[in-house]
Amino acid sequence: MRSFLLQQFHLLFFFSISLQFISGFSNDSSSPKEGTKTDGHSSKGGSTGSSVAIICLVIVAVVLLSFFLFKFWQKKKREEQYARLLKLFEEDDELELELGLRD
Numbered sequence: 606m607r608s609f610l611l612q613q614f615h616l617l618f619f620f621s622i623s624l625q626f627i628s629g630f631s632n633d634s635s636s637p638k639e640g641t642k643t644d645g646h647s648s649k650g651g652s653t654g655s656s657v658a659i660i661c662l663v664i665v666a667v668v669l670l671s672f673f674l675f676k677f678w679q680k681k682k683r684e685e686q687y688a689r690l691l692k693l694f695e696e697d698d699e700l701e702l703e704l705g706l707r708d
Contacts, residue, residue, distance in 0.1 A: 609675060613668045620664050624657050 610672070613672065617664055617668055621661055624660055
């Protein structure tokens, strides 16, 4: 389980770093015509920051959902194994009664 959480953390870290690079590449400052427009650039930067925050929240939600689904799957698997173990011991008791080893 610890490796699963570590793997999810690395995935989240990779996505947050890649989002920073994507937002950095989206600002095209090589054009001299846009250098005079400061109003449009500041509003675009604010929307980029909020979109990065929303994407990070979605990624965190997906990681948490996958964690809880993994724990639910582990619980179901454990219950199935316990039921198989109980069934195995019940079959042994029936076999002993049939053979007359137990009263």
